[in-house]
Amino acid sequence: MSSAIKSQAYGKARVRVLRVVRHPDGWQELVDYSVRVLLSGDQFESSYTAGDNRLVVATDSQKNIVYYLAKTLDADKVMTPERFAAEIAEFMVKKYDHVTSAQVHITTRPWERQQYGGRHHPHAFTREGKETRWAEVVATKLNPPSAAAVTFAATAGFYDLEILKTTNSSFVDFYRDEFATLPDMADRIVSTNVDCKWRYVATSKAALDQVNFGAVYAGVKSNSLDTFSNDTRAFVHASVQTTLYMMADRCLKAFSEIDDVYYALPNNHVFPVDLSPFGLKNLQEHATVYNPIRDPSGYITGTISRKSTASKL
Numbered sequence: 001m002s003s004a005i006k007s008q009a010y011g012k013a014r015v016r017v018l019r020v021v022r023h024p025d026g027w028q029e030l031v032d033y034s035v036r037v038l039l040s041g042d043q044f045e046s047s048y049t050a051g052d053n054r055l056v057v058a059t060d061s062q063k064n065i066v067y068y069l070a071k072t073l074d075a076d077k078v079m080t081p082e083r084f085a086a087e088i089a090e091f092m093v094k095k096y097d098h099v100t101s102a103q104v105h106i107t108t109r110p111w112e113r114q115q116y117g118g119r120h121h122p123h124a125f126t127r128e129g130k131e132t133r134w135a136e137v138v139a140t141k142l143n144p145p146s147a148a149a150v151t152f153a154a155t156a157g158f159y160d161l162e163i164l165k166t167t168n169s170s171f172v173d174f175y176r177d178e179f180a181t182l183p184d185m186a187d188r189i190v191s192t193n194v195d196c197k198w199r200y201v202a203t204s205k206a207a208l209d210q211v212n213f214g215a216v217y218a219g220v221k222s223n224s225l226d227t228f229s230n231d232t233r234a235f236v237h238a239s240v241q242t243t244l245y246m247m248a249d250r251c252l253k254a255f256s257e258i259d260d261v262y263y264a265l266p267n268n269h270v271f272p273v274d275l276s277p278f279g280l281k282n283l284q285e286h287a288t289v290y291n292p293i294r295d296p297s298g299y300i301t302g303t304i305s306r307k308s309t310a311s312k313l
């Protein structure tokens, strides 16, 4: 056959694992994950080109390893997606000589602890319609097949954090030509579903083990929300683009653990309805009745990093 494999990776996707930690006093915690494992290495090529399965670690076996590690690892290595992904990725490259790289992607299903009379329930949860947190760790052998030196690349993020504010956003003085029909909007509703991801500085397992992933996740989220809602500098809200940049700038200042931040912010348009045919003023400063439209949306993206690379862990 004359075709060459340019790249290949295989594994198990959507491995659903729910891990519970039961404390002696009755307090219980859970995480609910969907795990995807992808293994790669040159020696898998013959399974694609020659029907040779001898080195193929069955995707079923990979699924079993996810459950085995979920059971046997200390709770702190499982209860954040970043740490669990790093453990699985490291296990795969160390266990199998012919695996040169393992990519592990974990998506979480968030459960909120139920509250009754202001008290947190010890073991009952409810599924909130909130954002989805995820993490991905790739472990790669530097000198395969030796697992003596393995480098790690960790990214994490969340998507579908839906937010809206009814004022304190504008979009004016944009490019005007024969296609520009949108009027200047000195004050408008702005709404988005925040999709955010960030790259960790740490490239060794030992350094990753030191990172407080939960704090970074919570901090990136709260910095994003705070910029959107509470930053009163007018230029921050001159467009979704400026808001995006200020969100990322805040996160990079707050967390030396991360190298860069990517946002995709759909601009979910909420336009005032023209009610002038009925003698009613509802445009510009008179607007109180709007038509939210899902399609099309604006889509503003950017990856922001520090100007100098001096700041490392």
Ligand SMILES: O=c1[nH]c(=O)c2[nH]c(=O)[nH]c2[nH]1
Pocket: 171, 182, 238, 239, 240, 241, 267, 298
């Ligand atoms: O914040 C915005 N940025 C744009 O680029 C844009 N374009 C548009 O039609 N509305 C908006 N809003």
